[in-house]
Amino acid sequence: MVVRGGRVLSVFTREWLDADIAVADGWIAGLGEYDGREVVDATGRHVVPGFIDAHMHLESTKLLPDEFARLVLPLGTTTVVLDPHELANVLGTDGVHWLLDACDALPLDFYFMAPSSIPASVFESPRRPLLSGDLESLLRRRRVLGLAEMMNFPGVINADPNELKKLELATGLHVDGHAPGVLGRALNAYVAAGIRSDHEALTVEEGLERLRNGMWLLIRGAEPARAAPAGRGVRHEPNRVLHRRPRSRGHRGERAHQRHGARGGRRRGAA
Numbered sequence: 379m380v381v382r383g384g385r386v387l388s389v390f391t392r393e394w395l396d397a398d399i400a401v402a403d404g405w406i407a408g409l410g411e412y413d414g415r416e417v418v419d420a421t422g423r424h425v426v427p428g429f430i431d432a433h434m435h436l437e438s439t440k441l442l443p444d445e446f447a448r449l450v451l452p453l454g455t456t457t458v459v460l461d462p463h464e465l466a467n468v469l470g471t472d473g474v475h476w477l478l479d480a481c482d483a484l485p486l487d488f489y490f491m492a493p494s495s496i497p498a499s500v501f502e503s504p505r506r507p508l509l510s511g512d513l514e515s516l517l518r519r520r521r522v523l524g525l526a527e528m529m530n531f532p533g534v535i536n537a538d539p540n541e542l543k544k545l546e547l548a549t550g551l552h553v554d555g556h557a558p559g560v561l562g563r564a565l566n567a568y569v570a571a572g573i574r575s576d577h578e579a580l581t582v583e584e585g586l587e588r589l590r591n592g593m594w595l596l597i598r599g600a601e602p603a604r605a606a607p608a609g610r611g612v613r614h615e616p617n618r619v620l621h622r623r624p625r626s627r628g629h630r631g632e633r634a635h636q637r638h639g640a641r642g643g644r645r646r647g648a649a
């Protein structure tokens with residue numbers, strides 16, 4: 379198949395290229411001049427890669443995954459990375475394995491992070507805590523990319539053996555962070571433990587310190603905890619990701635998922 383006549387965004391060089399896109403077996407085979415059995419006319423249109431939501435809790439949408447996919451795919455989101463934290467709180471690993479199976483054959487690409495913080499603190503009462511053995515069973519699944527946000531950041535920073543055991547399981551894998559207000563040596567310790575990202579930075583200072591430490595900074599447009607202000611004034615590009623946490627179905631209907639996040643991000647100076 380060939381997509382012809384559009385202006386194609388190169389996300390690597392930030393150029394708009396006048397080029398055809400050749401697609402073979404679902405993969406982009408090349409940009410340039412191409413002929414194909416099927417030609418999609420994209421004259422006058424901008425063609426961009428699918429949006430990826432790098433961190434979301436599907437439960438917050440109150441939708442089953444197939445219905446969620448039906449709503450967001452036409453808006454340009456082609457991939458989501460789920461942290462099924464709330465499901466794991468209620469149903470443990472059984473719930474997460476069920477969701478993995480339920481997402482398997484859908485046209486939207488669902489990836490998962492193993493919920494690392496069940497419970498997130500001593501004030502929560504899940505069905506039962508997820509221990510390292512539970513996480514190991516999840517990390518073996520094909521679509522599980524690593525450990526979800528390590529919400530017990532005081533535990534990680536103070537080398538709580540249970541938290542370190544979880545991190546050890548994820549050696550070489552991606553581990554998301556959640557460390558609101560953590561700066562200085564405490565942040566250094568959090569990063570040194572293997573945490574690779576944070577979506578809780580609320581100030582420019584917090585954002586910059588995370589980037590200086592080599593973390594991915596997820597700039598989120600969630601309600602009510604808008605972390606987007608950290609995006610203003612943080613001009614160091616390579617490790618910034620826009621991310622939004624959906625609210626309800628009504629909210630989703632009003633705003634176009636990642637498209638809204640991208641527009642808001644651009645207003646705030648993101649690329």
Ligand SMILES: [Zn+2]
Nearest residue numbers: 433435461527
């Ligand atoms: Zn989260």
Ligand SMILES: [Zn+2]
Nearest residue numbers: 527556577578
């Ligand atoms: Zn969080």
